[in-house]
Amino acid sequence: MATAWESGATHPDWHTIKWKPSAEKRDALITAVQADTSVLARSPHVAHRWQTRGNRLVALGYPDIAAGDAYKATLLCVKSLEYLTSPSLIRRNQDTHQLAYRTLLHALKHLHCDHDALVYCREAQNAYPRNRVFKKSLKHLERHKIKTELGFVARKPFFPWTAPQHLCRQPQILELAREEFEANLADESRGFTAACELSKTPLARSAARGEKRKSRFRDAEDAETPDLSKIREDSYGVYAAKDVQAGELLLLDHTVIGYASGAEETINHCANCYADTPHPLYAGCCDAVFCSGTCENLSLNEYHKVMCGKDLSWLRKGDHLQWLLFRCLAMVVQADVHPLDHPLVARLTARSSARPEPFSFIECIVKPLRMLDTFGADFFQPQYDTSVLVTLQTRISTNYWNCGVYKRNQRIRECSGVNPLYSFFNHSCQANGEWNSNNSTTIVVTALEDIKKGEEITIAYVAVHGRDRKR
Numbered sequence: 001m002a003t004a005w006e007s008g009a010t011h012p013d014w015h016t017i018k019w020k021p022s023a024e025k026r027d028a029l030i031t032a033v034q035a036d037t038s039v040l041a042r043s044p045h046v047a048h049r050w051q052t053r054g055n056r057l058v059a060l061g062y063p064d065i066a067a068g069d070a071y072k073a074t075l076l077c078v079k080s081l082e083y084l085t086s087p088s089l090i091r092r093n094q095d096t097h098q099l100a101y102r103t104l105l106h107a108l109k110h111l112h113c114d115h116d117a118l119v120y121c122r123e124a125q126n127a128y129p130r131n132r133v134f135k136k137s138l139k140h141l142e143r144h145k146i147k148t149e150l151g152f153v154a155r156k157p158f159f160p161w162t163a164p165q166h167l168c169r170q171p172q173i174l175e176l177a178r179e180e181f182e183a184n185l186a187d188e189s190r191g192f193t194a195a196c197e198l199s200k201t202p203l204a205r206s207a208a209r210g211e212k213r214k215s216r217f218r219d220a221e222d223a224e225t226p227d228l229s230k231i232r233e234d235s236y237g238v239y240a241a242k243d244v245q246a247g248e249l250l251l252l253d254h255t256v257i258g259y260a261s262g263a264e265e266t267i268n269h270c271a272n273c274y275a276d277t278p279h280p281l282y283a284g285c286c287d288a289v290f291c292s293g294t295c296e297n298l299s300l301n302e303y304h305k306v307m308c309g310k311d312l313s314w315l316r317k318g319d320h321l322q323w324l325l326f327r328c329l330a331m332v333v334q335a336d337v338h339p340l341d342h343p344l345v346a347r348l349t350a351r352s353s354a355r356p357e358p359f360s361f362i363e364c365i366v367k368p369l370r371m372l373d374t375f376g377a378d379f380f381q382p383q384y385d386t387s388v389l390v391t392l393q394t395r396i397s398t399n400y401w402n403c404g405v406y407k408r409n410q411r412i413r414e415c416s417g418v419n420p421l422y423s424f425f426n427h428s429c430q431a432n433g434e435w436n437s438n439n440s441t442t443i444v445v446t447a448l449e450d451i452k453k454g455e456e457i458t459i460a461y462v463a464v465h466g467r468d469r470k471r
């Protein structure tokens, strides 16, 4: 946010916020936000900076990011109270705390997160019973009938301050993926070469036309988004690297970002891919077991160390997107990189729909911060900015797959994942490839028909053979 803002990169939530600042006011707000961000990069534990930046971000039309800033300010104020002794400093801290609650409630109002607003208004009123604003807001919220726990917000794949390297995939990331495709299933001793390769796809253009036609927010997008062509061109697909025959195995893709609901009921399931594991390998550090050396290595090298032995009982079972984010955050913390620079994240398409999506303050902001805290990361650092976490969640939801697992027509569990190579396959209703997760998070792609070298290999994202699957 301290860098120059590319005003064409995205549009703010003008459909949730009813006013627009004048161009002059907007420029002044952006300059002030940039200054706040520079200070926060040097001193990330200053509560009033988070609060003022949050206030400015609401005025600029980014209530989701503002809510994250205000929430961080409340956490810092509570922490400070544990060690402050001087009455004047305590009073000043309490003033900041009340302002932070006000910014948070303001942001939640614009996100239409009435349920979350009620929860935090009660908390503010309990902490500061004499504050008339909280009393009045609480009365209003309690009278108001809350229909849903979710608010709405436009999904933003990026923000005006997003660094250029996070807008489009970089050549070295694509090169890495190409090498992985080349090595997949290849076995030189048997003269076996890889069946798939990565290439640009013309689907990008048709998708761009479709998005433009479909978007309800076209006017807002056109006004604020003069040039997204570079991002729209950044679209890839998987092509046949040789002639393949119907039934041939095309890809075997393991992942570290996976989850299976219902796996807990089985005695031995692999802690990485959730496959039933009759002959388990023991982790040694805890009671986790693995189905193979591949899964053991993936888990220990990529994410297990930061989550081993941690209390995870506060995470809801069965919430797939939450668990995919959990694995993804563990992976970036263990690698100690900016989340959007991790090779598994940086390869995922940044394109996503701009239509408003349900938004929950707890799920989208509070829980990701708690996950980072569980892994021992300092979430006040710039690489864990709310805009980065929101972008990460958007990347996961654009690229994840989900699939029911059946035994004798009984649905026994549900698997989901974000897989490093499989995520490059495009959809077709007349797909020439078929994907299967074989009761785990490891994806297998096979040819449904003979495919000539150079043809695009597509899969059906949804409803195959009447079963529920999605990606």
Ligand SMILES: C[S@@+](CC[C@H](N)C(=O)[O-])C[C@H]1O[C@@H](n2cnc3c(N)ncnc32)[C@H](O)[C@@H]1O
Binding pocket: 201, 203, 204, 206, 207, 234, 235, 236, 237, 347, 348, 349, 351, 352, 398, 399, 423, 424, 425, 426, 427, 428
């Ligand atoms: C999982 S990614 C597929 C790979 C992606 N094309 C890439 O460059 O990484 C899903 C995204 O690809 C694009 N896509 C997939 N199938 C498509 C199709 N049949 N037509 C247009 N766009 C498609 C959409 O933008 C979708 O959000």
